[in-house]
Amino acid sequence: MKVQSAVALLLVELMVLLVAAQEQLKYFEIGGKLVLRPEFSGPINNIIWKHKGNIVAEWIKDKVPLEYLGDLKGRSELDLTTGTLTVSNMLKAHDGLFTVEINEKVLPGSFNAVEIKNLNQTKVEVIIRPLTCSSEASNCTMDCGDDFGDGQPVQYFWKNGEAGKWENGEKRKVIINDEETWSFKSFTCKAKNRISEKESDPLENPFFSGESALCSTEVVGVVMRSVALLFLPILFVWFFWHNRTTFCRCGCKDRENDI
Numbered sequence: 001m002k003v004q005s006a007v008a009l010l011l012v013e014l015m016v017l018l019v020a021a022q023e024q025l026k027y028f029e030i031g032g033k034l035v036l037r038p039e040f041s042g043p044i045n046n047i048i049w050k051h052k053g054n055i056v057a058e059w060i061k062d063k064v065p066l067e068y069l070g071d072l073k074g075r076s077e078l079d080l081t082t083g084t085l086t087v088s089n090m091l092k093a094h095d096g097l098f099t100v101e102i103n104e105k106v107l108p109g110s111f112n113a114v115e116i117k118n119l120n121q122t123k124v125e126v127i128i129r130p131l132t133c134s135s136e137a138s139n140c141t142m143d144c145g146d147d148f149g150d151g152q153p154v155q156y157f158w159k160n161g162e163a164g165k166w167e168n169g170e171k172r173k174v175i176i177n178d179e180e181t182w183s184f185k186s187f188t189c190k191a192k193n194r195i196s197e198k199e200s201d202p203l204e205n206p207f208f209s210g211e212s213a214l215c216s217t218e219v220v221g222v223v224m225r226s227v228a229l230l231f232l233p234i235l236f237v238w239f240f241w242h243n244r245t246t247f248c249r250c251g252c253k254d255r256e257n258d259i
Helices: 002-022 211-242 244-258
Strands: 023-028 034-036 046-051 054-060 064-068 076-078 085-087 096-102 110-115 126-129 139-144 155-160 167-169 172-176 186-192 197-199
Touching: 023 034, 046 076, 054 076, 064 076, 126 186, 139 186, 172 186
Parallel strands: 023 110
Antiparallel strands: 034 085, 046 054, 046 096, 054 064, 076 085, 096 110, 126 139, 139 172, 155 167, 155 186, 186 197
16 A cells, blocks of 8 residues: 555656656746747648637637737737747736647646846946955955846856956956966946846956056067067078179179179
8 A cells, every 4th residue: 555655656756757747948038928839730621729728819810819818918819820939018916827728728837927127127236355365365256246136047247347247157256366366457247147248347456557568568578579589690691692693793793793
């Protein structure tokens, strides 16, 4: 009996995992659009979309004309060729599960609509911790913004210096007071979610000294002078070798005149 109960529980868990795997998260912004595209190919003879179990749109070829129902009436648009449902001017109450039935068969793939906040409405800045971080510290910590709340999930990117490249990273970045860090004048972060992204203003690097940049300039100068000193003798030899025939003719003519 216990074995049968364990097997039954395992089957239920597998079914839950299977349903979860087939469920797609669809993020939407308040006031924005939600576009739901079912994975279906072939002619559609009838279709029913539901939201939280309530019919949103229904159509049966040659029998029932396309009709929109419920709270999404006036906001919904159904493409009868592809089965795509588009809902405009989304509200918080429009989140939740959407399911679709095509040709009298409920498709296994469902859509879970989740509200997400546009990051353009959120302050994104590099926050250094501790706030009194100075050039004497061994390291400091920087955060890309505070809690983004309804803007989650968020990806984070960091850029070292104004000319640096964006690199994927974490919300928190630790900077070490070493020679590599000294060369960056500033740090910038960028937050990105499914519908938007926003970049912070550059934050001055507390460890910046400019020494590495100066050393690089001095090295370049030394290299250029060395190349010049090496090139001039080569140019001198090449010039005389290239014009040896001319010099010979002139010398021969002078000797003939002397005779």
